[in-house]
Amino acid sequence: MKIGTFGTGNMARAIGGGLAQSGHSVMFGSRDPGKATAVATEIGHESQGGTNDAVAQFAEVIVHTVRAVPSTFLASTEPLAGKTVIDVNNRDFPRALDGEPLFPSLVAQNQADLPQSFVIKCFNTMAMEVFDHEPEALRNFGVSAFVAGGQPESREVVARLAEELGFHPVDFGGAENADVVEIQGDFIRTVMFAQKKFLLTSQVREIPPASTSRTGGRRPGSY
Ligand SMILES: NC(=O)c1ccc[n+]([C@@H]2O[C@H](COP(=O)([O-])OP(=O)(O)OC[C@H]3O[C@@H](n4cnc5c(N)ncnc54)[C@H](OP(=O)(O)O)[C@@H]3O)[C@@H](O)[C@H]2O)c1
Structure with missing residues (x-):
């Protein structure tokens, strides 16, 4: 397929480079076409570089790696009509680590109600x-049990109990991160209900680094 990227940073190189290597015709797009050409030269596999507008014209599928909507950097969004745009963007990070939760979590509400206790979020992400x-x-399936809230000692107690039940505990930090664990509960329930499969589970697993880097490694970027 004709694949394009908006942006030439880490994710553009990782995804565009990977797809070029598997035989797709890839064009990298940049605000600076010279930079895009340099990235294409580095990636090889007959990939090309150009402006983001050239990418919008060229590609059937566009990998959007810019944390801004396309109309802010394209002359026109018209060429994207009918095309697939893959949005890989995340919000600014760290969001949950700065003490500003997305919403008042149930854990925070229970903790406020029980100020003398250590309220821990756990077991909300599996049916x-x-x-x-x-x-x-169960242990063989590597199901994660996210543990958030209270203080480290109470999280440790809950993590051990989760382990006894066959889960792989994942320390998620204090109550300020519990909103994210509750969203993970919403995430997995949405998939469960959409697919009518109650044995869908969440897993966070560290994998070993690749023996050789296909992407050229993480570089300082805009974000
Ligand atoms: N890096 C990761 O491991 C990772 C994983 C998952 C998701 N993400 C998300 O993927 C997105 C890209 O991350 P990244 O690490 O690839 O970032 P990056 O290396 O900084 O690349 C972003 C690219 O966006 C372009 N850009 C920046 N500001 C722009 C603007 N105002 N208008 C037009 N283009 C602009 C730049 O390309 P030019 O300078 O060539 O124009 C830059 O190369 C982010 O939303 C990030 O949260 C990243």
Whole structure:
């Protein structure tokens, strides 16, 4: 396919480069076409560089790696009509680590109600059917149990209990991060209900680094 990227940074190189390597015709787009050409030369596999407008014209599928809507950097969004645009963007980070939650979490409400206690969020991201498994069997599936709130000692207690039940505990930090764990609960329930599969589970797993870097490694970028 004809693939384009808006932007020439880390994600553009990672996704555009990977797709060029698997045989797609890739054009990198930049505010500075010289920069896009340099990236294309580095990536190889007959990829090209150009302006973001040239990419909008050229590509059937565009990988949008700019944290701004396309009308702010394109002369016209018309060439994108009927085309697929993959939005890989995330909000500014860290969002949850600066003490400004997205919404008042249930944990925060329970903690305010029980100021003498240590309220911990856990077990909200898996359906009860998951608990039918014996811990030994469940452990093999690598299901994460996110543990947020209270203080480290109370999280440690809950993490051990989660482990006994067969889960892989993931320390998520204090109550200020519990809103994200609650969103993860909404996330997994949305997929469960959409697919009518109650044994869908969440997993956070660290993988080893690649033996050789296809992307050229993470570089300082705009974000
Ligand atoms: N890096 C990751 O591991 C990762 C993983 C998942 C998602 N994301 C998300 O993916 C997006 C891109 O991340 P990244 O790491 O690739 O960032 P990056 O290396 O900074 O690249 C972003 C590119 O956007 C372009 N750009 C920046 N400001 C622009 C503007 N105002 N108008 C037009 N183009 C602009 C720049 O391209 P030119 O200078 O060539 O115009 C830059 O190369 C972010 O939203 C990030 O949250 C990143």
